[in-house]
Amino acid sequence: MASKPQPVVAANWKCNGTVAALTELLAVFNDAKVDHDVQCVVAPAFVHFGLVQAQLKNTKFAISAQNCIAKSGAFTGEVSIALLKDLGLKWVILGHSERRQYYGETNDVVASKVHACVGAGLIVIACIGETLKEREDGRTAAVVIGQLAAIAKTIRVNDWEQVVVAYEPVWAIGTGKVATPEQAQEVHHIIRQWMASNVGAEVASKLRILYGGSVTAANADTLYRCADINGFLVGGASLKPEFTKIIAATKV
Ligand SMILES: O=C(CO)COP(=O)(O)O
Numbered sequence: 001m002a003s004k005p006q007p008v009v010a011a012n013w014k015c016n017g018t019v020a021a022l023t024e025l026l027a028v029f030n031d032a033k034v035d036h037d038v039q040c041v042v043a044p045a046f047v048h049f050g051l052v053q054a055q056l057k058n059t060k061f062a063i064s065a066q067n068c069i070a071k072s073g074a075f076t077g078e079v080s081i082a083l084l085k086d087l088g089l090k091w092v093i094l095g096h097s098e099r100r101q102y103y104g105e106t107n108d109v110v111a112s113k114v115h116a117c118v119g120a121g122l123i124v125i126a127c128i129g130e131t132l133k134e135r136e137d138g139r140t141a142a143v144v145i146g147q148l149a150a151i152a153k154t155i156r157v158n159d160w161e162q163v164v165v166a167y168e169p170v171w172a173i174g175t176g177k178v179a180t181p182e183q184a185q186e187v188h189h190i191i192r193q194w195m196a197s198n199v200g201a202e203v204a205s206k207l208r209i210l211y212g213g214s215v216t217a218a219n220a221d222t223l224y225r226c227a228d229i230n231g232f233l234v235g236g237a238s239l240k241p242e243f244t245k246i247i248a249a250t251k252v
Contacts, residue, residue, distance in 0.1 A: 007224075007231035007250035008164050008208050010041035010125060011238030012066060012093060017048060025239065026055040032244040034060045036251040038231070041125070042238075043093055046079050053087070064091030064125065067099055070116035081120045092117055093125045093233075095147070097170045107150035115154040118162045125164045125210070125233060126151055128191075132171035140169075141190050148191060149198070157200055164208045165191060166233040172213025174235060181226050184211045188228035217242040220249035 013022075022044070034040065043064040044052045052063055065084050072080040084092065094117065095110035105113075110126070117124050128147035130140045144167065155163070167187050172179050179187075188209045196204035211223055212233035223229055231250055237243055 003205075004227075004252075005206050005208050005230055006037050006039060008039045008041060008125075008210055009231045009243075009247045009250055010043060010064065010091075010093070010166075010210065010233045011243055012043045012096070012212075012233055012235050013045060013048070013239060014066065014098070014235060015045055016239055017044065019048075019051060021239075022048060022051060023055060025241070025243075026052065028241045028244060029061060030055075030057045032058060032247065034058070034244075034247055038247060038250050040247055041091055043091070049087060049089075062091050063089055064093055065089060066093050066096065068092050068094075068113070068117065070113060081117060081122065084122070085120065090121075091123045091125065093127065093166075095127045097127060097129055097168060097173060101170070107147050110147070111150040111154045114151050114163065118155055118159040121162070123162045123164065125166050127166045127168050127212070127233070129168040129170050129173075129213070135169065135171065140187060144187060144191060145194050148194060152195075152199055157203060160195075160199060160203045160207060164210060164231075166210040166212050167191060168212035168233060170213075174214070176214050178214040178216075178219050178223075179211070181222050184223060185226035185228055188226065192228050215246060217245035217249070220246045224249050224252070 040061040041064045043066045069078045072082045094113045099105045128144045130143040134143045192204050208230040210231045210233045215232045215234045216237045
């Protein structure tokens with residue numbers, strides 16, 4: 001346990017929140033006593049960046065985008081790396097399954113975004129994970145390795161310092177059906193082993209691999225005890241005060 005890398009606990013607020021509700025929640029995050037070595041991250045919708053930048057005072061937290069595109073210009077409705085950097089943002093989530101599913105982001109699209117973002121100095125939370133059908137067909141390892149390999153192909157070994165991997169089984173997202181610790185650990189181990197064999201042992205041992213999918217204050221402790229789980233990417237529960245308990249679960 002002592003050799004685990006610094007945990008990351010990230011709140012993915014997705015397309016949720018009101019000014020009033022988020023103001024209340026940020027006050028809770030500001031008051032949270034986080035006295036262990038952990039990186040907390042909040043990813044609001046783009047329209048809430050200003051609110052979060054003005055109100056989030058807890059220095060354990062960074063602000064993240066939920067997506068971006070590589071280049072600025074005539075791309076109506078999009079937000080580019082340069083726009084994020086101009087606001088002082090350092091983190092971005094890429095390849096979330098909702099972006100893959102609803103916006104057609106393929107492994108190659110995600111990989112090229114990861115390449116562009118690490119090249120620009122951002123820290124990327126790169127999401128991978130299988131659907132229920134893929135799991136039932138026995139293709140979990142092949143799918144997540146395919147997603148990971150596409151990224152590994154586009155970035156250099158040193159770039160992995162700027163990448164956090166989030167394993168989010170699609171069937172566990174927003175369903176209340178959390179992966180068991182055994183199911184999660186099995187895939188996290190496969191990811192780390194693949195990284196060790198294909199990128200390098202040191203990169204693999206330092207890589208933060210987060211679990212996401214119906215994480216709550218009630219299951220975070222048990223999940224974090226798994227050897228290869230280094231934190232969480234949280235949706236629903238990150239919009240509630242219980243998110244601070246999920247952060248606390250990474251204190252060992
Ligand atoms: O998609 C997720 C985080 O990115 C997980 O969402 P839930 O925690 O709501 O299942």
